[in-house]
Amino acid sequence: MDIQPLDFEKPIFDLERRLQDLKTHSDKHDVDLDSAVAAIEAKLRDTRRQVYGNLTAWQRVQIARHTQRPFALDYIERCFTDWSELHGDRRFADDRAMPCGLAMFDGQRCVVITHQKGRNTKENVMRNFGCAHPEGYRKALRVMWLGEKFRMPIISLIDTPGAYPGIGSEERHISEAIAVNLREMIRLRAPIIAAVIGEGGSGGALGIGVADRVLILENAYYSVISPEACSAILWRDRRHAAEAAEALKLTAQDLLKLEVVDEIVPEPEGGAHRDYDTATKNLGSALRRNLAQISKIPIDELLKQRYEKFRRFGSFTGDKAATASARS
Amino acid sequence: MPIFKKPTIKAESGRKREIPRGLFQKCPGCAEVVPEIELVQNQRVCPRCDYHFAQPAKERLQNLLDPETFVEMDADLKSVDVLRFQGMVTYKDRLKKYRESTGLLDAVISGYGILDGYKVAIAVMDFGFLAATMGSVVGERITRTIEYGTAERCAVIIVAASGGARMYEGMLSLMQMAKTSGALARHAEARLPYISVLTNPTTAGVMASFGSLGDVIIAEPRSMIGFAGPRVIKETTHQDLPQRFQTAEFLEEHGLIDMIVHRKKMREQISRLLSYFVVTP
Ligand SMILES: [Zn+2]
Numbered sequence: 001m002d003i004q005p006l007d008f009e010k011p012i013f014d015l016e017r018r019l020q021d022l023k024t025h026s027d028k029h030d031v032d033l034d035s036a037v038a039a040i041e042a043k044l045r046d047t048r049r050q051v052y053g054n055l056t057a058w059q060r061v062q063i064a065r066h067t068q069r070p071f072a073l074d075y076i077e078r079c080f081t082d083w084s085e086l087h088g089d090r091r092f093a094d095d096r097a098m099p100c101g102l103a104m105f106d107g108q109r110c111v112v113i114t115h116q117k118g119r120n121t122k123e124n125v126m127r128n129f130g131c132a133h134p135e136g137y138r139k140a141l142r143v144m145w146l147g148e149k150f151r152m153p154i155i156s157l158i159d160t161p162g163a164y165p166g167i168g169s170e171e172r173h174i175s176e177a178i179a180v181n182l183r184e185m186i187r188l189r190a191p192i193i194a195a196v197i198g199e200g201g202s203g204g205a206l207g208i209g210v211a212d213r214v215l216i217l218e219n220a221y222y223s224v225i226s227p228e229a230c231s232a233i234l235w236r237d238r239r240h241a242a243e244a245a246e247a248l249k250l251t252a253q254d255l256l257k258l259e260v261v262d263e264i265v266p267e268p269e270g271g272a273h274r275d276y277d278t279a280t281k282n283l284g285s286a287l288r289r290n291l292a293q294i295s296k297i298p299i300d301e302l303l304k305q306r307y308e309k310f311r312r313f314g315s316f317t318g319d320k321a322a323t324a325s326a327r328s
Numbered sequence: 329m330p331i332f333k334k335p336t337i338k339a340e341s342g343r344k345r346e347i348p349r350g351l352f353q354k355c356p357g358c359a360e361v362v363p364e365i366e367l368v369q370n371q372r373v374c375p376r377c378d379y380h381f382a383q384p385a386k387e388r389l390q391n392l393l394d395p396e397t398f399v400e401m402d403a404d405l406k407s408v409d410v411l412r413f414q415g416m417v418t419y420k421d422r423l424k425k426y427r428e429s430t431g432l433l434d435a436v437i438s439g440y441g442i443l444d445g446y447k448v449a450i451a452v453m454d455f456g457f458l459a460a461t462m463g464s465v466v467g468e469r470i471t472r473t474i475e476y477g478t479a480e481r482c483a484v485i486i487v488a489a490s491g492g493a494r495m496y497e498g499m500l501s502l503m504q505m506a507k508t509s510g511a512l513a514r515h516a517e518a519r520l521p522y523i524s525v526l527t528n529p530t531t532a533g534v535m536a537s538f539g540s541l542g543d544v545i546i547a548e549p550r551s552m553i554g555f556a557g558p559r560v561i562k563e564t565t566h567q568d569l570p571q572r573f574q575t576a577e578f579l580e581e582h583g584l585i586d587m588i589v590h591r592k593k594m595r596e597q598i599s600r601l602l603s604y605f606v607v608t609p
Binding site for chain 1: 402404405406407408410411413414415416417433464465467468471493495497498499500501502503504505506507509510511512513514516517532533535536537538539540541554555556557560561564565567569570573574579582583584
């Protein structure tokens, strides 16, 4: 698969092409260009380190949105076996933007709920660009309840630009669907791991994101609002998305500092789309380790910890004084 | 410990007087000009067409609760600029501006009081403060209100109004949705009532959390209620929006809202609901 370079990767791709040309030339004409090849290889290494070692928030957002990035079903194919997709919310429709089902992970039965994006027009029509309607969230909850009933852990793979802003979404109460998931996931009696594998778009991501462990891939992002929409509100046009991305502190690295996520899953250099096998291996081992940890915790204790984990979020002052005066 | 004084504004009667500029409002419902005084005395409902104007949280608490029964909790909680938000405007400046213009520290007033004899834990959002967006302080005060209700075994009432999550606090603001919903899960498990009152406008993160989770969901007439903004929906779908789309009336028709209640009947209606839900010992 030819990788589509992103704008900021052009210098790397140019060097790679020059290196390729040089090698071809050297073979064809049987001339020794070893020193020239070595020089370009050194430059390539430096450039890669320079570019990938200093990714801006906006560049990471672009990697997270790369159409060749592994999507949920790519991970399911490589990390899991015996995938049985379960369709429909038993109320209105089957939301193809959120495949949910049962699968084996490491010989263990699991419930898997996901967002799925498309790579081409046809897939995107089917998957609605990974933007789910209320049916997706209701299906996810129905399938998660199977995990509670039949004692299976739940693995949630998050990758959505956001819940779908459409007429049907509103008519069938997308807000309520997400809200109910938040309330039910906090008390769901099964271990839950969520992993943001690409885009963590606001409420649409959080709607399957209440979990005992929240992981995020190195170049994935998780944000309260898209950088473009934030730019449109604050700068009155969408061209300041890069600055907005920086301000929102939406990268995996920022979110780990804020303790919004528990762990960063490393990606191959240049992003998960450069090497599916490594990306899969890394996600698999992170899931395995976290699943082993939380499966050991008695469920009542786990639920207490889950509540506390989300209860803690927030940053404010005046805490003690206020509580004291209110109680007096 | 009552925090409110009786309103000092009194209408002058019998004498024609000039209304200074700014002391009257044009009604978005009927386009008539309504004196501010008349609005305040009428719970900020247009006396001509019943349009419900935004009502400051303090006034609403006065209207809902029995006189001098409200005790504010967590009044000192203040938002901090945890992300050091850098943009066209800084979060610090925004907070300062709205603290000055509203006299509030943030977009919610919370505590407990008596509603027609029933003890309630209550939080009221104030749209005048940064579009009542939900950041850490709003989320924390609402969560504490719910937890107080659970601990004291009383009903929780939340009067919502909100433009959504507060983007200046990034993901910490999004997490308030999970935090408040989590507290409501425990309140529900304790078999205690929660009444959600939606006012104009209630959208996005607040609708996608506690706003939608009431045992009973009440809305004020003609309130705009929804998840995404109508402009975003239009731009995304390239479709014309249905008549009265995202209004309280539309949502009642589509099955989300239990009842639409006029502001002046709100206290009476909530009291009637509590008479069913609150088991008096
Ligand atoms: Zn009017």
